[in-house]
Amino acid sequence: xxxxxxxxxxxxxxxxxxxxxxxxxxxxxxxxxxxxxxxxxxxxxxxxxxxxxxxxxxxxxxxxxxxxxxxxxxxxxxxxxxxxxxxxxxxxxxxxxxxxxxxxxxxxxxxxxxxxxxxxxxxxxxxxxxxxxxxxxxxxxxxxxxxxxxxxxxxxxxxxxxxxxxxxxxxxxxxxxxxxxxxxxxx
Numbered sequence: 001x002x003x004x005x006x007x008x009x010x011x012x013x014x015x016x017x018x019x020x021x022x023x024x025x026x027x028x029x030x031x032x033x034x035x036x037x038x039x040x041x042x043x044x045x046x047x048x049x050x051x052x053x054x055x056x057x058x059x060x061x062x063x064x065x066x067x068x069x070x071x072x073x074x075x076x077x078x079x080x081x082x083x084x085x086x087x088x089x090x091x092x093x094x095x096x097x098x099x100x101x102x103x104x105x106x107x108x109x110x111x112x113x114x115x116x117x118x119x120x121x122x123x124x125x126x127x128x129x130x131x132x133x134x135x136x137x138x139x140x141x142x143x144x145x146x147x148x149x150x151x152x153x154x155x156x157x158x159x160x161x162x163x164x165x166x167x168x169x170x171x172x173x174x175x176x177x178x179x180x181x182x183x184x185x186x187x
Contacts, residue, residue, distance in 0.1 A: 001140040003164075003185045004049065004149040005157055006067075008060040009035040010179040019097065019110050020059075021083055021090030021119075027062045031179065035063050038180055039070035049073045050144070054151040055081045063180075064151040073149070080132035081160075083153040084111070087119030108173055111155040122159075129159045133187075140187055161185065 010031035013020055027035065042049075051074040054064030061077060068075035089097050089110070097104055104110050112122055139145050152160070154177045162172040164185045175183075 001136070001145055001187055002147045003136070003187060004147065005160060005183045005185065006063070006149060006151050007154055007157055007177050007179055007181045008055070008057075008063040008151055009038075009066075011059050014179060017094035017107055019086050019089055019092060019094070019107065021086035022057070023091040024058050026058045031059075032062070032066070034180060035066045036070075039067045042067065043070055047071065049147050049149045051076065052149045052151060053078050053081070055083065055153060055156070057083055057153070060151045060153065064149070067149065067151070078132065078135070080128045080135065081150065081152040081156050082128075084122075084125045084155050085118075085120040086110070087116040089116045089119065107154075111158070112173070125155065126159055126163075129156060129163060132160070133163055136187055157181075157183065 009027045011020070011025045012028035012031070013025060049071050052064045052068040053076055054060045056077040056079055064075055067073070094104070094107060094110065097110055101113065101115065104113055114121055136148070139148065150160070157177055158172045158175055161167060161175060161183055164187060
């Protein structure tokens, strides 16, 4: 079964290096436009996607809905691919986070940091993603789906691809992921 793993569209918070976590923000006007253009491109390419699985957070759900509506694909939400809960740092800019944690110099550092109060650990997130991979294997073994698109968040994509492609920690951290980045993997 082929997987297309896609990062949700733009919210506008990317420009300020804001870590949203479970803060539920919609796509910006620019984000909606870009996702519509991406969906049109997929239609032009005659892309056949059997199902779109999306995080329940609005930014991912909107992205998945636009794409699935354009392609006529089934759409489902899955809590297992929800963004990491960054606890007290959710909704904060990198600059605000650095005021408390000066050793964090990039969003990649923030994504993997374990010291935030009331946050989900990376190990807890990895556990969720492993459960999601098990779900995908069940779908594959059912034989109903040939191609599935997964619309989720940067850190989820990093950890999902680390599991599926057996990336090292260093390789996983260096994945170039921006809004609407797409990765293909076979399971």
